[in-house]
Amino acid sequence: MSGPMVSLRGVGKTFSAGGASTEALTGIDLEVQAGEFVSLLGPSGCGKSTLLRIIGDLLAPTTGTVKVNGKSPAQARNHRDYGMVFQQATLLDWRKVLGNVELPLEITEVPAAEKDRRARAMLDLVELAEFSDHYPWQLSGGMQQRVAIARALVLEPQLLLMDEPFGALDEMTRERMQMELMRIWEQTRKTVVFVTHSIPEAVFLSTRVVVMSPRPGSIAGIVEIDLPQPRQFETRELPAFFAKLVEVRETLRRVGGE
Amino acid sequence: MTVAPLPRKLTGWLPPLLVFLAVLALWEFWVKAAGIKGFLLPPPSDIVATLSDQWTVVWAAGFFTLREALGGLIGGSLLGILGAFATARWSLVREGVLPFSIAASSAPIVALAPITNQWFGITNPVSKMTVVAVMVFFPVMINLVRGLTDVDAGQLELMRSVAARDATTMLKVRLPNALPYLLSALKVAVVLSLIGAIVAEYFGGSRAALGVYISQQAGLTRMAEAWAGIVVATLMGAGLQLLIIGAERLLIPWHPSRRRN
Numbered sequence: 276m277s278g279p280m281v282s283l284r285g286v287g288k289t290f291s292a293g294g295a296s297t298e299a300l301t302g303i304d305l306e307v308q309a310g311e312f313v314s315l316l317g318p319s320g321c322g323k324s325t326l327l328r329i330i331g332d333l334l335a336p337t338t339g340t341v342k343v344n345g346k347s348p349a350q351a352r353n354h355r356d357y358g359m360v361f362q363q364a365t366l367l368d369w370r371k372v373l374g375n376v377e378l379p380l381e382i383t384e385v386p387a388a389e390k391d392r393r394a395r396a397m398l399d400l401v402e403l404a405e406f407s408d409h410y411p412w413q414l415s416g417g418m419q420q421r422v423a424i425a426r427a428l429v430l431e432p433q434l435l436l437m438d439e440p441f442g443a444l445d446e447m448t449r450e451r452m453q454m455e456l457m458r459i460w461e462q463t464r465k466t467v468v469f470v471t472h473s474i475p476e477a478v479f480l481s482t483r484v485v486v487m488s489p490r491p492g493s494i495a496g497i498v499e500i501d502l503p504q505p506r507q508f509e510t511r512e513l514p515a516f517f518a519k520l521v522e523v524r525e526t527l528r529r530v531g532g533e
Numbered sequence: 534m535t536v537a538p539l540p541r542k543l544t545g546w547l548p549p550l551l552v553f554l555a556v557l558a559l560w561e562f563w564v565k566a567a568g569i570k571g572f573l574l575p576p577p578s579d580i581v582a583t584l585s586d587q588w589t590v591v592w593a594a595g596f597f598t599l600r601e602a603l604g605g606l607i608g609g610s611l612l613g614i615l616g617a618f619a620t621a622r623w624s625l626v627r628e629g630v631l632p633f634s635i636a637a638s639s640a641p642i643v644a645l646a647p648i649t650n651q652w653f654g655i656t657n658p659v660s661k662m663t664v665v666a667v668m669v670f671f672p673v674m675i676n677l678v679r680g681l682t683d684v685d686a687g688q689l690e691l692m693r694s695v696a697a698r699d700a701t702t703m704l705k706v707r708l709p710n711a712l713p714y715l716l717s718a719l720k721v722a723v724v725l726s727l728i729g730a731i732v733a734e735y736f737g738g739s740r741a742a743l744g745v746y747i748s749q750q751a752g753l754t755r756m757a758e759a760w761a762g763i764v765v766a767t768l769m770g771a772g773l774q775l776l777i778i779g780a781e782r783l784l785i786p787w788h789p790s791r792r793r794n
Contacts, residue, residue: 331694361690368787
């Protein structure tokens with residue numbers, strides 16, 4: 276693949292309901308290259324989740340063009356070019372952990388033996404192999420979200436779309452999950468587009484942070500995060516990490532986001 | 534807890550059983566102490582004696598009525614299920630039919646009994662089955678529609694993100710989601726079906742039917758016999774409920790109502 280994994284040109288989105296219309300996004304230009312980890316960061320109402328849903332073809336843009344893996348978003352979705360992780364784990368309550376990870380494989384009609392093998396490999400990756408026979412409600416919030424990550428990766432997509440996946444977790448679980456995600460990203464080398472409203476989270480995880488401003492949502496600035504890879508526990512203690520926090524925070528403040 | 538280590542099943546059953554026996558004892562004592570006449574309220578001991586005396590007659594009547602109730606229950610539920618799928622599938626049906634159904638479900642449908650007696654003949658079980666079918670149709674349909682449509686928005690987005698076809702989403706998300714709703718509707722429906730069949734028989738029916746037996750015995754002031762009929766009706770209702778609870782245990786072990794720590 277030579278072109279960018281995600282390319283957005285002049286993307287805008289206007290919601291209209293009952294005669295009133297709200298401009299959620301305007302003039303979004305962004306390219307995400309293969310292998311990048313890009314965070315969309317901004318206050319609530321800046322349209323970052325909307326933008327992610329446009330990339331995933333869960334919403335249609337009002338204006339502009341979107342290309343995912345060189346295709347239209349609808350084609351990319353139909354080819355299962357991306358896996359998606361939501362803020363809620365959205366596991367199916369009636370399926371055990373293994374069954375939940377197998378779901379995308381069932382939908383793509385993967386033969387039973389291979390289905391089982393691939394789902395178990397993904398559970399190994401997120402280190403939940405021994406919980407394959409548990410129901411989702413028997414797991415903690417962090418473990419549920421790891422199952423959701425395994426499910427998003429099981430079809431081996433090139434692109435991972437994550438919508439505030441750790442937003443509902445407590446701070447300690449959250450930092451552990453960020454380490455987990457970095458380990459998985461190291462291992463799988465997917466392209467990731469990650470929505471968050473946490474500045475340290477964006478800086479810690481990303482190779483680039485796209486800072487967005489609200490009303491209407493637009494890109495206020497892009498901060499390159501050239502911290503050493505792989506990211507480790509100690510990364511958060513580097514002076515360079517603090518410098519990046521400040522840089523992102525300043526960018527947000529300029530646009531009135533903080 | 535420091536309570537004596539009784540098996541969990543037993544500790545669960547014991548309190549209601551004790552309350553039940555206490556109520557019977559109080560009833561027995563009160564009827565005898567106050568000298569209440571048997572045609573007003575017979576003591577439980579009389580009812581038990583009559584029941585064992587009339588065992589085959591009352592149970593034969595019970596099974597006759599059970600057949601009517603089950604016939605109506607199955608017919609009405611199947612129609613309710615079909616109606617629910619149509620309603621969930623086509624929004625036009627939903628907008629047109631659902632408000633009507635909700636209104637109709639609060640109508641006293643047993644009141645139709647004299648009319649279905651006219652339609653099908655007073656001794657024809659179909660007249661009672663029809664009343665029962667109409668009674669169970671609405672709760673089954675309304676609950677199932679709710680189960681098919683009250684699906685977590687995130688789960689639907691997930692299915693869209695993996696490009697699942699509508700039929701797949703129906704099979705793998707909407708149907709399992711609706712199962713608890715259907716089963717709780719059926720728990721209501723089994724009770725309604727017995728009420729429907731017995732009350733419809735009060736308006737007249739085959740001499741073999743339990744409702745006819747109860748109303749005739751009561752008319753002759755043979756209250757112990759009438760009560761024996763009511764006991765049989767209660768046991769049948771409880772039996773049907775247990776069947777549904779068993780089905781829940783089997784079909785929805787994942788549901789919050791079935792979770793054990």
